[in-house]
Amino acid sequence: MDLQRIKYFLALAEQLHYWKTAEKVNITQSALTRQIQSLENELGLQLFERNKRNVKLTPAGKFLREKWEVELNELEYIHQFAKQIHLGERGTITIAHPDSISASIMPDILAKITQAFPQLQIKLVQVLYENQLDFLKNYKIDLAITRDITSEQGIKSKKIYSDHLALVVPLAHSFKRIEDLSTESLKVQKFILPTKDEGSSYSEIIQALFKSYDFVPDVFLHSEFGSTIIALVRKGLGIAILPDSYMHHQSPDLRFISLPFKTDILINWRADDHNPVLANILKLVFDH
Template structure:
């Protein structure tokens, strides 16, 4: 039994007229008769009662019409679903991103994706620096948005965006503008900094800033999470250096002082990954 025979049966069960049905499905009346008879032979039952004037469904035919209509509808849905997966319009993609862009470029990227691919499932995760490449290579994530330059084989990378570093201080802190900063004034401060990761180009930019002002910071606390650092700064426990994209988090009680140091954001993906969902998103972003 093939699907086409069932479609012919369902078409005839609606029309109950061989000539009209044959015209609708674009075959000859004799070919339609042969297809219906072959289906009845395969099933070992009669689907239609026929005479010179009328065609009507048998009880068995009526039962199969009801069931096959539902099954065919479900099957067509499955086929359509599969086609959307093939075209990259359905499926799931997992994106790792830094906390710093949660309220800036991430909402813009996600708005574009969801507008063009509303059926796509998106998972957003945050991954520690030392795990990013491993997760990407092992298919735990599909895209990694990072502030670090990638040099790993098998991973493609492209610059997405740039922003500046900023000194983050409590709102009542004496630092107000860039000119307030000097080696002497900075030496008097306690710093709360992101965790220093070996080999991280982002960590190197922060170290370059300290070298520029020619001082060694008094760092009493490190955190992987910028939102935690901001909360600690607000509490008066120290000052911090973070990307100025945290401005979009609209955190009250703190001040951002822009610094003349840029930090780039890169998007990374597997070079040999031919997932159409991934291709669609990369084409959309770039």
């Protein structure tokens, strides 16, 4: 059953006149007659009661007119919706990102996405560094924004931003500027650091930082979560090394001392993910 036939039927049901309807739908009266006939044959029922002079709907025709009208509209809506999915304007994408950029580049990215594709559903999740790749591969997330470089098979990666590491201290602390730092003054500090993961490029940078001052830090506590670390520093329990994007968080009573060590932010995705939503988002993020 061709939907076009149903459209012809609906047009005729409105006009109740073959010539006028045929003209309206741009076919000949003969073609229209046969379209209606084959529709009736297909359904095994009569749609119109007609003689050479008059055309009127049968009860079944009246019923179908009403129902088909609804059904066709519904189909049209469905097809539009599908088209939007095809164009990557509709759909859901799940993004994992570190807490450090919650207040800096994430808002920028999200603003751009929702402006360009207001119909997109975005799910933001926080995932432990060690789980990110697994989640990506197992379709639990579609995009992982991370500070770690990966060279995994099947995962594509691209740098989108980089910021500096900063020493985070309470306002009252004696460290005011980078010149105040020295091996001696650092040695006596208590440090609060991220969890040291094997092969994490981010913790390697921090290691390099300590090596440049040639000392081994007294680490009081490890935490994966930046906001926890900040709260601890504010309470005076120690000092921390964090990406300076944390400065964008509202953090009174704290001083950020920028250090000459850069940490990259990368975006990872499945190489074989052909979801148009992903393509659109990547394009947006890269056209920066």
